Amino acid sequence: MNLHLFLLCLLLAFGLLSVMARSLLLAGISLAAASVSLTLVLFEMNAPWAGVFELSVCAGLITVLFVSTVSVVRREEQFIAENRLRFYSLPFFLAVFGMAFWLFAEPLTRALVPAVPPQVQINVGTTLWQLRWGDLLGQLCVFVAGALAINAFFRNKNNA
Template sequence: MFLNIIILVALVLASLWTVMTRSLLRSGIGLALTSVILAIIMFRLASPLAAVFELSVCAGLISVLFVSVISLTQPYSQKEIIERMKLMLVRFRLLPFIILGLGLILLLIKVNFDLILPIPETERNVRNLLWNFRQLDLFGQIIILLAGAFAVVILFKEMRKNVR
């Protein structure tokens, strides 16, 4: 548990850095780092398959997506960056203190939940469970991927036409 807490603290720190860092590019990299730490926690909490997905899709694919869109847009000139830096620091100044305060206060309070936990599951194999009992979700994934494909066609392909 002690190790878990340390990793969780690292997770929160990584996400804080992601949100607060000045350059967008670092922000994208911070997101990947957050995903990696999350994947480690998942692995420790007996969910290795989901951890693999988190690593490959979130830390890999989505970070590539973010980094490419950031480099495609090339946001500001040097002067603007310095201006925005100040603005950002003012806006996000409070966040670390809020997080620290919230965390300390909440961790000190001991809350006990009076819940009746369900009986442990019978099907323990993720693949079987996914293919036998959650077919509708799998099917939904296929549909949403198809929708994503059309989104790419409409949003990206025709954009190129306009630019020309």
């Protein structure tokens, strides 16, 4: 079992935990942990830039989450009765899916043999500024939209 697979499984486990956790705080923490493991995966795959960006997102994400979680959670124990059966079905489906994927992995990987040989390495700068400036523009739009959305929601909350 190589590192790569271990890290992926870790990612999956933390993700599962964050969905299934009963406590909001625990969910937030496991999400942060999942994000960290993703960063490690990226580093392991020799994509340092991607890893760095992911780390920054993780950091920002954790900050925001913790702040909002703390502000929302008033009491330690706040139980809302819900049907846990749905949640326990999640790992079950995950397992089923995993097995299915294991079975189909072989023909899939065979099918997805690259049609063209991989491109020559281009550095990040060229990629971002020349080849993918459209995506950057898109990203800017995401920021604008996100800011506006937050404004739309929480301004209202504050007013109300």
